[in-house]
Amino acid sequence: MTDHAATFIAILSTVVVVTPLVAVFIYLVYRGASSLSLDFFTQVPKPVGVAGGGMANAIVGSAILLGLGSLIGVPMGIAGGIFLAEFGRGTKLANAIRFTADVLNGVPSIVMGIAIYSLVVVPQGHFSAFSGGVALGVMMIPTVCRTTEEMLLMVPNAVREAALALGVPNWRSVLSITVKTASPGIITGCMLAFARVAGETAPLIFTAFGNVGRSMRLDEPIAALPLQIWIYAQSPYDEWHRLAWAGALVLIVLIVLAVSLVRYVTSRGVMKGAS
Amino acid sequence: MGVGIEVSNLNAWYGTNHSLQDINLNMPGNHATALIGPSGCGKSTFVRCLNRMHETNPIARVTGSVLIGGLDIYADAKPVEIRRRVGMVFQRPNPFPTMSIYDNVAAGLKLNGYSNHRVLDDIVEKSLRNSALWDEVKDDLKKKSGASLSGGQQQRLCIARALAVDPEVLLMDEPASALDPVSTSKIEDLIFQLKTQYTIVIVTHNMQQAARVAENTGFFLNGRMVEYDTTHKIFTNPSDKRTEDYITGRFG
Numbered sequence: 001m002t003d004h005a006a007t008f009i010a011i012l013s014t015v016v017v018v019t020p021l022v023a024v025f026i027y028l029v030y031r032g033a034s035s036l037s038l039d040f041f042t043q044v045p046k047p048v049g050v051a052g053g054g055m056a057n058a059i060v061g062s063a064i065l066l067g068l069g070s071l072i073g074v075p076m077g078i079a080g081g082i083f084l085a086e087f088g089r090g091t092k093l094a095n096a097i098r099f100t101a102d103v104l105n106g107v108p109s110i111v112m113g114i115a116i117y118s119l120v121v122v123p124q125g126h127f128s129a130f131s132g133g134v135a136l137g138v139m140m141i142p143t144v145c146r147t148t149e150e151m152l153l154m155v156p157n158a159v160r161e162a163a164l165a166l167g168v169p170n171w172r173s174v175l176s177i178t179v180k181t182a183s184p185g186i187i188t189g190c191m192l193a194f195a196r197v198a199g200e201t202a203p204l205i206f207t208a209f210g211n212v213g214r215s216m217r218l219d220e221p222i223a224a225l226p227l228q229i230w231i232y233a234q235s236p237y238d239e240w241h242r243l244a245w246a247g248a249l250v251l252i253v254l255i256v257l258a259v260s261l262v263r264y265v266t267s268r269g270v271m272k273g274a275s
Numbered sequence: 276m277g278v279g280i281e282v283s284n285l286n287a288w289y290g291t292n293h294s295l296q297d298i299n300l301n302m303p304g305n306h307a308t309a310l311i312g313p314s315g316c317g318k319s320t321f322v323r324c325l326n327r328m329h330e331t332n333p334i335a336r337v338t339g340s341v342l343i344g345g346l347d348i349y350a351d352a353k354p355v356e357i358r359r360r361v362g363m364v365f366q367r368p369n370p371f372p373t374m375s376i377y378d379n380v381a382a383g384l385k386l387n388g389y390s391n392h393r394v395l396d397d398i399v400e401k402s403l404r405n406s407a408l409w410d411e412v413k414d415d416l417k418k419k420s421g422a423s424l425s426g427g428q429q430q431r432l433c434i435a436r437a438l439a440v441d442p443e444v445l446l447m448d449e450p451a452s453a454l455d456p457v458s459t460s461k462i463e464d465l466i467f468q469l470k471t472q473y474t475i476v477i478v479t480h481n482m483q484q485a486a487r488v489a490e491n492t493g494f495f496l497n498g499r500m501v502e503y504d505t506t507h508k509i510f511t512n513p514s515d516k517r518t519e520d521y522i523t524g525r526f527g
Contacts, residue, residue, distance in 0.1 A: 158369035162433070164331055166383035166440055167359030176386055181373050 025252065032249035035242040040250070045212050045228070048237055055247050057214045059254070061129070061223035064216060065208055066198055066258075068133025073140025073197075074190050078179075080141065081148020081186070086174045098149070105142035112139055113203035121207055129215075129222035132208025139203060140193040147189025151182040187266050191259045198255045201226040225251045277305040277474030278344030278443045280325065285339035287320050287329055294320045296498045298339070302491065304443075307466055307475040309489035309506065311482055313527035316495040318478045322446045325476065326361035327354040344443060359383070362437030362473075366449040368429030370421030370436070376412050379421040379432055383440035398439050405472075406435035407465050427458025434465065438473075445469060447477040451484065463488050482522055486510050494518045 039054045046053030080097060088094030113135055120131040155178050163173035179186070197203075204210070209221035210231065216222070225247055232244035280302040287295035295317045302308040310318040323329040324337055327348060341348050348357045370379050378385070380399045389395065399416070403409040408431040412424070421432050430450060437445060447466070451459040466475055466488045479485050485492050486506055493503040494515075502509065502518045513519045521527050 156369070158365060158367060159371060161328065161331070161365065162369040162371065162436075163382070163386070165326065165328055165358055165363040165365075166386070166436065167355045167357075168383065168386040169355050172386050177371055177382075181371065183373070 028245065028249040028252060031242075032245035032247070035246035036249070040243075040246055044214055045243075048235075048240075051239070053243070055223075055225065055228055055243070055250070057211065058223040058225045058228040058247065059250065060214075060216060061208070061211070062198070062225040062251070062254075064129055064218075064222060065132045065136055065204070065224055066194065068130070068218070069136030069140055069197055070190075070194060072134060072137025073144055073193060076137075077141045077144025077190070077193070078148050078186060080145035081152060082174065082179065084145070084149040085152035086178065098146070101142040101145045104138075105146070108202070109139060109200050110202035110205075113206040116203065117206035124219075126219075127207060127209035127221040128219050129208055130218040132204050132222065132224065133218075135203040135207045136197040136200065139197050139200065140190075143193035143196065144186075144190050147192065148182075148186050151185030151189065152178055154185070155181045183266070187262065191262060195255050195259060198258075199226055199251065201230045225254075277470070277472065279304040280444065280474065280476070281342040282325075283340050283342075285321070285324060285341065286337070287317075287324055288336045289320075289332065290334040294498050295324065298500050300493060300500060300503055302474065302476060304344075304474045305470060305472070306491060307470045307477060307489040309485035309492045310476065310478045310495060311480075311485050311492060311521075312495035313521070314480075317498040318495045319448050321495065322363075322448055322476055322478055325444070325446055326358050326363055328358070328363065330354065359387070359440050360442055361444040361446060362440065362442035363446045364430070364433050364437055364448065364450045367453050368426055368433050370424070370429050370432050372420065372422040374421055375417045376419055376421050376424070376432060377416040380435045380439050382436060387440075399435075402435040402439040403432075405438050405469070406431045407461060407468075408432060408435055425458075427454050427461060430454060430458065430462060431465065434462075434469075438469075442473065444474045444476065447475065449478050449480060452480055459484075482510070494521060496521070 037054075039052050041054060041059065042056050043052060043054035044057045045055070080101065084094050084098055088097070116131055116135040116138065120134055121127055124131065159181055160173060160178055163177040164170065168177070204224050204227050208224050208227065210227040211221045211223045229244045229247040229251070232240040232247065235241070280300075282298055282300040285295060285298040286293070298321060310321060312318050320329060325341060325343070325348075329335050329337055337349065340350070343357070343361060346352060348361075371382060374382065377399055380402050381395050384395060384398065400409065403412065408428060411428060412419070421429065424432060434445075434450075451462045454462065463484065466477065469475060477485075477489060489506050491503065492506040492509040494501045494509065494513075494517075496517055502513055502515045504514075509518060510522055513522065
């Protein structure tokens with residue numbers, strides 16, 4: 001009886017957790033799918049009153065911003081996590097870094113945008129894709145760093161000892177054995193951070209700024225899907241509202257595609273043990 | 276070839292815990308030496324001092340000298356060099372979980388920058404043959420993960436991994452205590468063959484195992500070595516009362 005009750009509660013909880021996700025997705029398809037066309041993926045936004053137009057520039061812009069963000073956030077986060085778990089364990093510096101990462105994780109994204117605005121945009125003198133990438137990258141660091149640390153700490157000490165006992169230098173053992181053993185979890189952490197910043201609008205308002213043209217330059221303002229959705233959703237025009245729904249649908253699908261692709265590519269070459 | 280090990284005045288600490296006290300011991304090359312004693316007597320700490328694994332624990336400390344084949348491992352060599360000459364097999368099989376069988380065996384060489392595939396292939400085969408695992412895994416070398424093998428096979432895989440770096444000494448810290456009787460007897464057979472090529476130091480809880488595989492046996496108690504002699508003498512006519520009490524099962 002209690003087993004049945006526990007199973008029931010577990011299933012109920014799963015349903016409760018999955019329902020909002022499915023509901024959001026269904027609603028997005030319902031509101032957005034009808035506005036999707038080839039134009040949506042090939043055209044840039046048209047002026048108000050002109051029919052058609054798309055978000056090609058925003059899709060490319062988001063890809064560039066997220067690529068740049070990942071280039072900054074993933075290596076720094078992983079390196080930080082490796083330091084916390086393997087080299088700095090128990091040191092004051094490690095405790096300080098861990099505390100900073102946790103605080104950084106809790107900083108509202110709009111604050112991050114303003115911080116990057118004053119650190120990068122103001123000195124440069126103009127909004128830019130580069131500053132947007134930096135903002136997203138910095139936001140990724142704490143999540144990547146802390147999950148990397150947690151995943152490395154889950155690697156059994158016996159695995160580290162096995163490598164050391166073969167006469168492998170410690171740094172090599174950490175990089176080639178411990179990190180590799182923890183890599184599925186570390187990749188999950190990176191994907192989590194990626195998916196989280198992919199939908200961020202606030203840090204881009206003061207940095208990437210948005211662009212109705214097809215700019216792909218790092219030193220110029222650039223369009224981004226969340227920004228474009230935000231602008232369209234706020235507008236008073238029905239046509240733009242429909243495009244905003246379509247944009248949200250595309251954003252979610254692209255995130256899922258990107259995460260699945262990375263998972264597929266990185267899962268090859270890593271053996272899965274039976275134990 | 277196996278080389279002799281000479282230990283003099285070895286002391287080891289974990290923090291303030293003086294876990295090994297004034298150990299003096301000569302272990303001949305190409306022989307198996309068994310170390311017996313109750314849990315916590317320091318026998319595991321002792322073997323970890325023979326390949327400088329003890330010091331990977333930040334609170335650990337060692338004094339005294341250990342000569343392996345005449346080389347003073349604490350004065351004249353770096354830990355990584357010592358560990359290549361002195362292989363180790365642990366109590367629980369610990370294959371690298373994300374690696375294939377092949378990569379597990381080749382790990383020690385690959386991670387030290389060795390990459391000639393033909394030579395690696397030969398070494399992997401030779402090591403797996405020496406650990407009596409070749410016939411069971413030769414068709415799955417690169418297909419199966421080391422962690423997918425059974426416990427006994429994993430332990431022989433770990434032995435192959437240790438042999439692949441061509442050590443002179445093989446330390447075995449209760450290598451069969453987590454295994455079933457059939458796997459245990461395979462490991463014991465293996466020790467018999469391996470001691471023609473390597474010097475073997477085996478820590479064991481199991482006194483019959485010591486009697487079966489080792490020429491010499493040392494009895495440890497409370498961080499000290501009480502008695503060290505031929506296995507035959509230890510088990511039939513020990514000179515110390517405590518050794519006799521232990522092997523007759525009065526404690527431990």
